[in-house]
Amino acid sequence: MKECMKEYKYIILGAGIAGTSLAYFLSKSQAYEDVLLIDANTSIASEASGAAGAFLSPLLGKDNVFKNLVKNALEFSSKFYLKNMPELYFPCGVLRLPKDKQDENKFIDYEKYLDFTYKKIKNAYFFDVGALVFSSNICKALAKNTKTILGEKILNIEHKDDFWYLKGTSNFKTKNLILCTGHKLKELINEPYLDIRELWGQRIDISTSRKFEHNYHKKCSLSKTYFSKNFNQDIVSIGASHHRFTKNYGKNTFLEEQINLKKLCKNPVSYKQGLSKDLDILISRAREIAPLDDIKILDTFVGARACSIDYFPFVGEIISSKNSLEANKNIKNGLEVPKEKLKYYKNLFVFNGLGGRGFVLAPYLANILASTLTNNPLMQKNILDKHLKKHLDLDIRFFRYARKL
Ligand SMILES: Cc1cc2nc3c(=O)[nH]c(=O)nc-3n(C[C@H](O)[C@H](O)[C@H](O)COP(=O)(O)OP(=O)(O)OC[C@H]3O[C@@H](n4cnc5c(N)ncnc54)[C@H](O)[C@@H]3O)c2cc1C
Known part of the structure; x- marks a missing residue:
């Protein structure tokens, strides 16, 4: 039948x-x-x-329609997470650091267009609206x-x-x-x-002896220190790399390296150079934000952003x-x-x-x-x-x- x-x-x-x-x-x-x-x-x-x-973070730049979309969405989504799932949302703020001198000048130009309240700390900008969510x-x-x-x-x-x-x-x-x-x-x-278009990337969760009160963003994002139930300890998330693949460093090499790193992470592994090219990039970018010591790689995650x-x-x-x-x-x-x-x-x-x-x-x-x-x-x-x-x-x-x- x-x-x-x-x-x-x-x-x-x-x-x-x-x-x-x-x-x-x-x-x-x-x-x-x-x-x-x-x-x-x-x-x-x-x-x-x-x-x-x-990471939830404002978009810096001159006024345009996309920036306006991000502003409206960030206002809405922050209130939404706070009201409906406060245990999964950390409104810790984010410090946006310029990548170089040119970026520093751009930030100064953008001051009059900033959509959210901020505090200027030397050449960086702290936004209360910055947050972290458990994805x-x-x-x-x-x-x-x-x-x-x-x-x-x-x-x-x-x-x-x-x-x-x-x-x-x-x-x-x-x-x-x-x-x-x-x-x-x-x-x-x-x-x-x-x-x-696919834009692949990696995020890592690490333990380190340094503690952070809020998120940072420079060439990558570094999270506040938070307690992870999975690892039963304080951890920090670092994200993310960006790859549109080329012949020299193709998708297969990237994914193979990621699979190997994930296997290694079954037992938290002390960071040393050469475990994966992507990992080295992320750690060096994070170290441009703050000196990170005693790094243990606890887990790694990869995915492809879907970009129009x-x-x-x-x-x-x-x-x-x-x-x-x-x-x-x-x-x-x-x-x-x-x-x-x-x-x-x-x-x-x-x-x-x-x-x-x-x-x-x-x-x-x-x-x-x-x-x-x-x-x-x-x-x-x-x-x-x-x-x-x-x-x-x-x-x-x-x-x-x-x-x-
Ligand atoms: C490394 C990295 C870091 C990022 N960091 C941030 C960040 O800090 N802040 C932020 O806001 N965003 C961040 N993003 C971007 C964000 O993750 C993406 O914008 C978002 O996850 C896209 O969600 P999605 O639901 O469209 O796609 P996905 O999460 O990819 O979900 C698509 C789903 O569709 C399913 N699917 C596809 N085809 C089929 C099928 N035929 N049958 C059944 N199921 C199917 C898949 O299994 C998948 O689960 C990051 C992305 C990456 C990769």
């Missing part, structure tokens, strides 16, 4: 900070049985979200009230008779599908204008470029047709491209996306200002791509 497939109103694919934040806000207004969160890994936050520091535990806490299936890699998605069908080792059926699949976005939907080319995240219903171009032949000649004339994959959404600021951006944007998905007027009060919305809408990205054809 044919098994009856359970129908969901919403399926969120990917249980990183994007997917779990969305699960949190959707589950607030939906019945438990209506929302399902799926991930290929056997635990939540196993990819970029588990590797993150995760994996935050994602687990966000997903707590959502039905979740782990260890289920979805290989294929298909739309038929008003439903999305997801094929993995089991099959799933949903009205609305939201792809929060990080750097693997293209495995399920290959839309050329949703261009995600223009830094803005992808949030919204996905446009089919093939169908939109077929239906509007003039788009290729530079004509911008009204949004209503574009062709969408019905009820297929994306929430991705959070780059290096996932823990700042995700709760803020997930709240907005959830309110759009559920047409919830109360939540919509918090809607983006028009200028910002324009940059986040996918049609801008689609038109930009189409014009290049």
Whole structure:
């Protein structure tokens, strides 16, 4: 007899900070049985979200729309973490140190544009708003009230008779599908204008005889000293390296080194040069912030940030470029047709491209996306200002791509 497939109103694919934040806000207004969160890994936050520091820090620079997005998101997310999961959020502040003389001059230029209150300490700037969050535990806490299936890699998605069908080792059926699949976005939907680039990186947790009261950021971030239940001792997190791979130092070499280092960390290992190229870079950058002694490497984490080319995240219903171009032949000649004339994959959404600021951006944007998905007027009060919305809408990205054809 044919098994009856359970129908969901919403399926969120990917249980990183994007997917779990969305699960949190959707589950607030939906019945438990209506929302399902799926991930290929056997635990939540196993990819970029588990590797993150995760440091929350303001963006310095002249005023622009992206900086404004980070400002709004940082204000929202800090209050959100403090109210809903205070045990996983450390509002310890961050000292931003210039990297060199040129950076020092830039910081002086930026003073009049700084969005958050600060104290100047010599040539550095201390921001109270800086914080640290427990990345994996935050994602687990966000997903707590959502039905979740782990260890289920979805290989294929298909739309038929008003439903999305997801094929993995089991099959799933949903009205609305939201792809929060990080750097693997293209495995399920290959839309050329949703261009995600991988930016790999490493974070390490160490013990050291030095104690730090707050976070620092220079060429990398160094956290305040905090107590880790896992290691039953005070630790410091250092993050993160950045790699777009080249032939000389490819992804395979990097990942092999990381696997070896992870194995070594089964017994905390005293730091010496040469264990891994990436580790040496991180330690030397951290030592530019403060002299670190008696370093023991306790654990290492790697992941790939999913970065869009223009830094803005992808949030919204996905446009089919093939169908939109077929239906509007003039788009290729530079004509911008009204949004209503574009062709969408019905009820297929994306929430991705959070780059290096996932823990700042995700709760803020997930709240907005959830309110759009559920047409919830109360939540919509918090809607983006028009200028910002324009940059986040996918049609801008689609038109930009189409014009290049
Ligand atoms: C080393 C490092 C340090 C960082 N430091 C910071 C920081 O200090 N502060 C900060 O704010 N951000 C930081 N970031 C960035 C932040 O981690 C990312 O922006 C964020 O984690 C992205 O979240 P995500 O949910 O989009 O992606 P991910 O966390 O990668 O989650 C995507 C999920 O989708 C699942 N998935 C993909 N395809 C499928 C499929 N077909 N079927 C089922 N499941 C699937 C994956 O298993 C994965 O769990 C850092 C990132 C790295 C790598």
